Amino acid sequence: MSKPQVVFVLGGPGAGKGTQCSNIVSKFGFVHLSAGDLLRAERSKPDSMFGELIDSHIKNGTIVPVEITCKLIQNAMEASAASRFLIDGFPRNKDNMIGWDTTIGDQVDLLFVLFLECSENVCIERCMKRGAAGSGRADDNLESLKKRIVTFVNDSMPIIEYFKEKNLVKRVEAEKNAEDVWSDIIELFKNI
Numbered sequence: 584m585s586k587p588q589v590v591f592v593l594g595g596p597g598a599g600k601g602t603q604c605s606n607i608v609s610k611f612g613f614v615h616l617s618a619g620d621l622l623r624a625e626r627s628k629p630d631s632m633f634g635e636l637i638d639s640h641i642k643n644g645t646i647v648p649v650e651i652t653c654k655l656i657q658n659a660m661e662a663s664a665a666s667r668f669l670i671d672g673f674p675r676n677k678d679n680m681i682g683w684d685t686t687i688g689d690q691v692d693l694l695f696v697l698f699l700e701c702s703e704n705v706c707i708e709r710c711m712k713r714g715a716a717g718s719g720r721a722d723d724n725l726e727s728l729k730k731r732i733v734t735f736v737n738d739s740m741p742i743i744e745y746f747k748e749k750n751l752v753k754r755v756e757a758e759k760n761a762e763d764v765w766s767d768i769i770e771l772f773k774n775i
């Protein structure tokens with residue numbers, strides 16, 4: 584049997600990963616797994632051993648240990664009958680990368696990495712707007728956002744550079760309006 588296919592979706596906070604993933608799901612039949620959503624769901628479970636730890640990382644914009652995140656992703660993949668997954672917001676740092684490679688990495692086909700490139704100012708502006716509109720996210724505030732940007736630049740960008748060297752990155756200009764970003768993404772997915 585062939586291995587499940589995976590596309591990693593990376594970009595700064597508010598770059599539009601979730602927005603575009605839901606478009607890709609509708610048109611191309613992938614299953615969307617957001618590492619952030621999986622962590623928020625785990626944090627909300629009253630019996631979770633990791634609730635406080637996850638909460639503290641989310642508020643500080645730092646990255647939860649990969650053992651937790653990878654297990655959540657693995658469980659979600661196993662619970663799905665799908666053969667194609669968008670994994671959004673992962674791998675986010677070297678720890679994520681190593682954890683993935685040593686657990687699930689061999690069991691899937693990584694097709695490519697979709698990188699939504701967006702400036703810091705636009706990322707912050709979008710998340711602040713999302714927070715003001717009532718996202719309810721503990722990290723859609725200026726203090727957390729500044730920390731999330733630092734983590735993105737210091738920890739996540741090197742991962743994107745690593746994938747670039749392997750010719751695996753498909754970059755999209757994510758500052759355009761959402762419809763135009765989507766048009767560009769269609770071109771990247773239509774022949775796979």
Ligand SMILES: Nc1ncnc2c1ncn2[C@@H]1O[C@H](COP(=O)(O)OP(=O)(O)OP(=O)(O)O)[C@@H](O)[C@H]1O
Pocket residue numbers: 594595596597598599600601602603619672709710712713757758759760761762764
């Ligand atoms: N191209 C765009 N132009 C303007 N606003 C956008 C665009 N794409 C997404 N948005 C809006 O910006 C906010 C963040 O988008 P989204 O949640 O898709 O980003 P994200 O990259 O998944 O964020 P995070 O990493 O914080 O979860 C949302 O309110 C969304 O509606």
Ligand SMILES: Nc1ccn([C@@H]2O[C@H](COP(=O)(O)O)[C@@H](O)[C@H]2O)c(=O)n1
Pocket residue numbers: 596618619620622640641642643644645646647648652671672673674675679722731
């Ligand atoms: N691989 C990951 C992904 C996310 N986190 C934590 O969740 C926060 C929110 O993530 P979003 O993708 O929904 O923006 C993020 O700032 C991290 O604290 C993580 O630890 N590891």
